[in-house]
Amino acid sequence: MRVLRLLMPLLLILALPLSSLAEGKQLPRISVTDLEGKKHQVSEFLGEGPVLLNFWATWCKPCLAELPKIEEFQKEWAEKSGLKLITVSIDDPRSQKQIKPFVHRHGFEFPVYTDSNQEALRKLGGRGVPFNVLIGTKGEILDAHAGFKEKDTETWAELILADNPEIHLEEGDE
Secondary structure, X not given: OHHHHHHHHHHHHHHOOOHHHHOOOEOOXXXXXXXXXXXXXXXXXXXXXXXXXXXXXXXXXXHHHHHHHHHHHHHHHHHHHOOEEEEEEOOOHHHHXXXXXXXXXXXXXXXXXXXXXXHXXXXXXXXXOOEEEEEOOOOEEXXXXXOOOOOHHHHHHHXXXXXXXXXXXXXXXX
């Protein structure tokens, strides 16, 4: 019983939603590496619209299930808001050579970067994949959480509209 009492605070901390760790804060200084080996600051992608960072891995089945849905959302919202999708594989250096064939095999058209040491993922509060971070045009983290649910795209759309009130949707959009 005493052990349980000692472990309870730790269990409560681990049970906190991941979104509370990064949401509402400014994007920390983080970098990712493109598939040619060049480092990029994530802040380079800001400015023209919001950015959706998606952390994934080639071995992650839930990641494979969500990637087409996230890509579809990005294509829909790119015209409306300038939304950029930046996908970041956390595959380790030994398995990075599998990333390009994986993306090609599944027909994905989004840019792919790597974070093999998972530093960017950790700085954003992620503990594993899949992990999604929506960043507003001024670098504020609007949403950050593990996994993907169908309603996430509705939430992201609302957050994008709230972040940029200049976006005007035509009737039937959303």
